[in-house]
Amino acid sequence: MKVKSLYIYPVKSLAGIEVSRFELDDFGPQGDRRWMIIDRDNRFVTQRRLPELANVSTALRDGVVVIDVPGEGVFPLEAGTDAVEVTVWRDQVVATAGAGRAGEALSRYCGEKLSLVYMPDSCFRRVDPGRVNAERRVGFADGFPLLVVNQSSLDELNSRLEYPVDMRRFRPNIVVEGAGAWAEDLWREISVGDSQLDIVKPCSRCVMTTVNPDTGRKDPATQPLKTLAGYRKTQDGVIFGQNAVHQKPGVIAVGDKVTVLNQEN
Numbered sequence: 001m002k003v004k005s006l007y008i009y010p011v012k013s014l015a016g017i018e019v020s021r022f023e024l025d026d027f028g029p030q031g032d033r034r035w036m037i038i039d040r041d042n043r044f045v046t047q048r049r050l051p052e053l054a055n056v057s058t059a060l061r062d063g064v065v066v067i068d069v070p071g072e073g074v075f076p077l078e079a080g081t082d083a084v085e086v087t088v089w090r091d092q093v094v095a096t097a098g099a100g101r102a103g104e105a106l107s108r109y110c111g112e113k114l115s116l117v118y119m120p121d122s123c124f125r126r127v128d129p130g131r132v133n134a135e136r137r138v139g140f141a142d143g144f145p146l147l148v149v150n151q152s153s154l155d156e157l158n159s160r161l162e163y164p165v166d167m168r169r170f171r172p173n174i175v176v177e178g179a180g181a182w183a184e185d186l187w188r189e190i191s192v193g194d195s196q197l198d199i200v201k202p203c204s205r206c207v208m209t210t211v212n213p214d215t216g217r218k219d220p221a222t223q224p225l226k227t228l229a230g231y232r233k234t235q236d237g238v239i240f241g242q243n244a245v246h247q248k249p250g251v252i253a254v255g256d257k258v259t260v261l262n263q264e265n
Contacts, residue, residue, distance in 0.1 A: 001178035001258040004151050010065040011035040012140040013046035015057045021253035024195060024246045026137055028145025029173055034119045035065060035077055036140040044088040047208050050110050055216040067102055069109050075102035079118040086117055088140055093125045131200045132245055144243035147203055148174045156181035157224060165224050168213040170240055176258050184242050186263040193256035197244040204237030
């Protein structure tokens with residue numbers, strides 16, 4: 001098995017970036033979901049409610065995150081100096097308010113008041129202690145630093161769909177090839193190149209999987225979620241992919257060998 005592709009998401013719920021390698025820092029893939037969009041109530045905003053956010057692309061230019069807002073232009077993301085308490089799922093964390101005009105552009109594009117916030121190094125949002133004993137942190141990702149998915153599992157799902165879907169719908173960090181479909185359900189620890197990852201929880205999927213990443217529109221037939229729910233529903237929800245926590249900093253690159261170190265029998 002090996003790494004087929006890698007992705008990072010500089011801004012939670014905006015389009016991701018396919019990369020050839022990434023470094024793992026204390027938060028996860030370096031720069032992954034350190035920025036987030038919030039509403040008037042300082043609560044996180046995602047494609048679940050605003051699917052058109054899929055049309056807002058992201059890029060890295062000389063280490064600076066820039067976003068391209070349709071009809072508005074390209075804006076660099078700048079952290080200001082004001083602290084703001086924000087909510088992401090059940091967590092309240094102190095972030096840094098964004099400066100510049102990016103928030104105003106997003107507000108005009110989406111038709112409501114939105115702002116951007118940044119998670120500084122001083123912020124510590126803990127990974128679910130019910131799943132990970134070690135006191136580990138995560139950025140603005142839903143719950144864990146990494147999402148590992150299996151290309152063969154997507155291929156098997158697509159064989160059941162009238163219209164195949166792109167892997168981008170599942171917003172992975174690491175895509176593995178060379179394993180059998182759904183083999184990842186049994187993985188508990190894997191090595192990826194020189195890095196070791198603990199597989200801690202199946203990833204429960206939501207309506208975001210129905211958003212076409214090329215159009216920013218939800219599928220009227222709620223696919224592929226509807227098909228997944230027919231045969232991939234467990235106590236953890238409708239699952240596709242596995243959440244993971246890295247054991248230490250490192251580098252992961254496309255083509256790296258993937259080895260299962262521990263799995264259920």
